[in-house]
Amino acid sequence: MKKLKSVLEHYEFHVLLFILCIIMFFSPLFILSDFSTPGPILLSFFIPWALIIAILYFTGQSYSKRDTSRHPDKAGRGTDV
């Protein structure tokens, strides 16, 4: 769990999540292009959306209470960007 929490705190995870959002929010366009019933179309957007929100919730919970400022002398930890 701690490992998972530490992963969630890295900005790379957020970039990955961003890419996942792109995939999830674009894929219904071509996957469901042959579908005409509204139900699956709606669900194909709302379910991934809810999933992203859930991940964001857990991500928010995993952030440490105090921001650990990154001292420039502490090499190896990297800066924000």
Next chain:
Amino acid sequence: MFSSVTVISAVCLYVAFLFIIALWVEKGSKTGRKLARSPAVYSLALAVYCTSWTFYGSVGKAASSGMLFLTIYLGPTMAIVLWWFVLRKLVRLKTINRTTSIADFISSRYGKSQSLAAIATMLALIGTTPYIALQLKAVNTTFSIITGSGSAPDSWIQSNVGPIVVVLMALFTIVFGVRKLDPTERHEGMVTALAVECVVKLFAFMAAGIFVTYFMYDGFGDIFTRLSASPFKDLLKTDGSDVRTYMIWSTYLLISMSAILFLPRQFHVAVVENSNENHIKTAVWMFPLYMLLINIFVVPIAAGGLLKGYSVQQADTFVLSLPLNHGPSILAMLVFIGGFSAATGMIMVSSMTTSTMMTNHLFLPVIERIKVLAPLRRHLLKVRWFGVIAILFIGYAFQKLIGDSHTLVNMGIISFVAVLQFAPPIIGGLFWRKAGKAGALLGLSSGFFMWCYTMLLPSFARSGWLPDGFLDYGPFGINYLKPESLFGLTGVDPLVHTVFWTMFFNIGLYILGSLFAEKSKNEVNLANDFVDIMEFDSAVISRGKESACIKLEEKLTSLTDLLGQYLTAEEAGNIINKSLIKAGIKDEKIITIADLAQLTSEAENFLSGFIGAAAAHQAFSQSGLITKREKRELSEMYAEILADMSVSPEEIQKKIDYYKDRDMLMARQSAELERKVKERTRDLEAAAELGHAANSILDPEKLRQQVVDMIQERFGLYYVGLYLLDDTREWALLHAYSTETVKVIMKSRYRTKIGEGIIGESIANARASVADDTGNNKTQLSTPDLPDTRSEIALPLRIHDIIVGAIDLRSSKFNAFNKDNLPVFQTLTDQIAMALNNAQLYNTVEGELTERRRTETELEEAYSNLKLFRDLINQSHEAIYVCEPATARFLDVNNAACKMLGYSEEEFLKMKVIDIQSALPDSYSWEMHVETLKEKESSFIEGEHKRKDGSTLPVEVSINYILRGKKDYIVAVARDITSRQKAEKRIEEAYAELKSTQSQMLQREKMASVGQLAAGVAHEINNPMGYISSNLNTLNKYTANLLKFIEAQSKIIESSQYEECRREINALRKELKLDYITEDLEGLIIESLDGAERVKVIVQNLKSFSRIDEAECKLADINECIDSTLNIVWNELKYKASVQKDYGELPPVKCYPQQLNQVIMNLLVNAGHSIEKEGEIIIKTWNGDKTIKVSISDNGCGIPEDKIGRIFEPFFTTKEIGEGTGLGLSICYDIVKKHNGDITVESNPGEGTTFTIQLPVVSTI
């Protein structure tokens, strides 16, 4: 439909409610309430993103373009994924740079460029205008719908709803957001009101959605099924094979990703109003959740409206029109309020922040340049208000002129693309060090221009403001410059076209401008500051101490390491400690750069004492204790100081030399001063110690002597004397003096007159008197008992400005007392006076305290006793009342009184005694009763008290009159005697019953005795009567024979010839009346026999009546019982009544025959008694239903109706006293009941009485 007034009133009420919330929050924030600083409020306030466009436009977009509406919310969700790194940086920069708006932020990043800020402000203003117009359009349209005015308004309000809404919005904005001038303060009230608005609009939208989905239709399934079977079945379908779809989709996602943060209102709420970076942790999930919830019912509402036959053009208002036309009015009003909330929030924040930008970045620079406008600097708040009004009216004008030609969604898209232009300079500024002002200027300007050219101008053209040819052929007929297909780019959606070209120019020129333009040092520093901002501790920054942001602990660690290289740990620690003290930051945790410089300077000075100045300087320079950034800050600080001073280097040098010389002079003077100060400090310390010591002695006498001794010792004086004024205040008496100096003091010194001598003068003048013995002094300081006096001072003792005495100090040195040490002695004297006063007060207070403690103890005991007494009274089972004699009001009652009468104590205290007294005689008077009590002091009465429920309670009351001092009381103790009365009644009844039983027993005993007597007499009579009967029978026979012989003899004599003999016999026969005797003799004998027989029968009946041998229960013939009894009583009845018998055939009855005979006898006797002279008694027997009945009727006087019910009562009789016991019928009743029978009576006065006895045939006795 609602009337305009109703709608306006509802809106005003709603806004008033929001205002109250805002006010409450703002007032609470001053007292520590932190509602507005909660992450939930922050997250919900972000939902100001969901405006009327969301509320109404999403449905419109869904109805026309399917799922494309969702990109407006998916885009922000994607952006929010990166918020922890982007938004947090923005917030931290905002805190450091005190950013007030998005334009301010951009300006701060790029060298505080005013031109950049102005361009950003223009872009924000122009970009926000369509958005505001969108909100106003939504409010106007929905107002028309809900009031039913449509396009034909029929009232002034409906005709002018637009301006009215604008004025109201301006008012709301000013009241909520522009009340104060300093925009860097967070508007906690406004933010909370925003959060509440967002909740309201979500609730309203979901209510409308639920209504449409579940009340107009049967749920999602039903709607989708119908939609699939309708002409709109392909509404949500996307063409995945068309590239255009992806381009449009991507474009919408991109512009919404930027809008969520770079719309001025979003920037303000997300960045400027953020009070804590950690709130972002909650916002990253709560805000997307909000957007998801508010979009759940968009498609069902759109589909619901289309299926109902509404046109697509009306889809923008489905949310309102469907509930209005198909649902309850209240829901329509709720939806309207929700839509109003959505519009209000956006308008408030947008116009507030845009007005701020306009004031700061457009108006103020103009004021600075145009001197005539300089006075307006003092009216910036009003300028801001004017800005708000202007923005709103521009928005209104846009809506009027252009709004009708666009749907809500399209108007919003215009704003989205406008704010997209902020993205490159802001994102670049946060993460790209090389981003520069020139690049930002070029990028922003070009992006703005392209947006105007490709999006704004076409809107104007479509609205008729520009010729159509402009769109179709381009400006001046240049095809290549057609706004909607610039540089030949065709076949793309206009939005994609605009976004492409704006971003192309914006980003392109931004990068090129940044790379090629020279950057100043300031720009470079700013760039590094912005990019590296996350290196600063947020807690430090958020505390607001933007100047003190260096953690001392870290620096001390580094310093310790540095010094440890040359010194021992202890030496290093000492140096650090001294340096901290000298720098004045001993107890600080966070220090400024100046403090750090001072600290390192001091430490370097100390180290130079060990290793030399150069080496120490070298060591510190290379240590990195002060980072480059910190050095730079220091340099800047010094540069600023010098720049502010506006001096040249030569002047600085002159000044430095001047100040050096002055410094040396001051150092000398300060050394002298220091010496004097030390001396004075020593004296003051001594005085303070003395004062402190004096204050610790609370015995006045001891204090005086101690004070005198201590002063002499501490100040090395020759003599000290303490004088206090006497009661007359004419003399000062010596109360204490230093006995070390003089064992025996002159008597003249014991007192001194006020006004005479140095002591008298000091008291009279209320100031110190000083004297030195120069030999010429008339005070003659030297005296026989104090010969070494050379100087003297007398100081008045003052308590609260009242002189109470003086202290006389003598020294053996000349000029021992001067103006330098006079204040010390004065201070000392004041302290001594205070100490004396305190001691006196203490004694007084202690005495009072002791007295108070004693009183308190007594009171506690009394209270305890009182409480005990109270408890005892309350536990008493008897009611205790205390009342006031004068008014008869109750003063106190105990629990038993309340319980007894049902009133509470409070109710009692409102009542009077007379209120509970029952059945008072008319002559009763409370005053007389009290007077009686006063004489007798107590009385004892029985009476009744009235309960609360109206019932009465018998009580016996003991009343006492009590006099305590001047107060008198009446104390009554009432005892409930209900049980006693009941017991008495029971005793009476038992006694009556006992008497009855006793009488019955007596009667029975009597009857038994009578029976026994009768049996005895019968038995005794029976035998002689037997002889008599037998002899009479024999006599009868003899008589018959004798008569036969006499008759035969008479016949012979008659037939004889002897006539003489015949005559003598006949004469003798006549003389002896033989014929008569012969005739009567038989009759006599027969009558005698008959009499004997009757006696026999009577005896038999008597025996039968007594039935002494028949006391057991047995079968008996009732008729026989009646006959036997009748014979017994016949003697009493025969003279008054005739008896008629009518017997029926009766079966034998199991009974106590003796007792039944008693009953019949009583009834017969009573019947006889009721007949006065002559009457008739009828006895009848007959069979009933398993019963036999006997009735005894008479035609006597009868029984009165009022007495007939009591005749069976014991001792009840209508006869005179002595004539009857009244038990007869009672006994009859008991006997019949004992036989499980019944006895009834019917009587008519004057006609007679009938008693009827009914007995069961089979007795179950």
